[in-house]
Amino acid sequence: QLQLQESGSGLVQPSQTLSLTCAVSGGSISSGAYSWSWIRQPPGKGLEWIGYIYHTGSTYYNPSLESRVTISIDRSKNQFSLKLTSMTAADTAVYYCARGGTAPSHFASWGQGTLVTVSS
Amino acid sequence: DIQMTQSPSTLSAAVGDRVTITCRASQSIRTWLAWYQQKPGKAPKLLIYKASSLESGVPSRFSGSGSGTEFTLTISSLQPDDFATYYCQQYNSDYTFGQGTKLDLK
Numbered sequence: 001q002l003q004l005q006e007s008g009s010g011l012v013q014p015s016q017t018l019s020l021t022c023a024v025s026g027g028s029i030s031s032g033a034y035s036w037s038w039i040r041q042p043p044g045k046g047l048e049w050i051g052y053i054y055h056t057g058s059t060y061y062n063p064s065l066e067s068r069v070t071i072s073i074d075r076s077k078n079q080f081s082l083k084l085t086s087m088t089a090a091d092t093a094v095y096y097c098a099r100g101g102t103a104p105s106h107f108a109s110w111g112q113g114t115l116v117t118v119s120s
Numbered sequence: 121d122i123q124m125t126q127s128p129s130t131l132s133a134a135v136g137d138r139v140t141i142t143c144r145a146s147q148s149i150r151t152w153l154a155w156y157q158q159k160p161g162k163a164p165k166l167l168i169y170k171a172s173s174l175e176s177g178v179p180s181r182f183s184g185s186g187s188g189t190e191f192t193l194t195i196s197s198l199q200p201d202d203f204a205t206y207y208c209q210q211y212n213s214d215y216t217f218g219q220g221t222k223l224d225l226k
Contacts, residue, residue, distance in 0.1 A: 046220050063121075096163055096164075104213070104214070105211055106170075106209065106211060107156075107164070107166060110163035110164060111163065
């Protein structure tokens with residue numbers, strides 16, 4: 001059974017860079033049939049897709065965040081990562097990693113999420 | 121950007137009720153729509169994809185319909201475990217979610 005687990009910095013200072021990793025188990029991140037996404041949810045609010053990556057390294061980002069986002073993949077560790085620069089309080093959210101099909105796609109598998117707070 | 125609008129924002133219902141949640145897209149998304157259920161402190165769970173396809177393991181009391189710009193999620197007979205927040209998501213062009221519908225106990 002596929003499992004995704006987020007990890008990384010839970011507290012980020014304003015203007016700094018967020019770094020998160022999603023470890024994938026129960027399946028290979030190198031499968032060509034899937035896209036690997038990051039999605040976030042501010043406290044008490046709705047969901048916002050951030051971007052995705054394929055096993056080839058090909059990426060696609062939400063245009064509203066594109067200038068600040070980098071998603072990368074490490075096939076040897078079966079994981080993918082998110083970097084979000086110039087963090088502000090508006091970036092405080094639960095960050096989820098998720099697996100989709102060949103994009104665009106729905107998201108069938110999600111990590112449990114990790115809360116990231118932007119504060120000095 | 122394609123905007124997704126759900127209605128109602130909050131829905132009060134009783135166990136056994138039949139409930140319907142609506143999701144409207146700002147332009148046609150054909151049938152590229154998914155529905156998710158989210159409980160407090162948990163990740164969203166996929167219920168329906170491609171507007172009407174039931175995800176494996178999801179009870180048959182959940183159903184989806186629609187195409188183009190108007191879609192519905194129906195729960196035929198509410199069970200205690202169904203009280204949660206529901207989101208629609210379009211994947212015709214990029215990905216956007218509706219604002220959510222909170223289903224609570226009347």
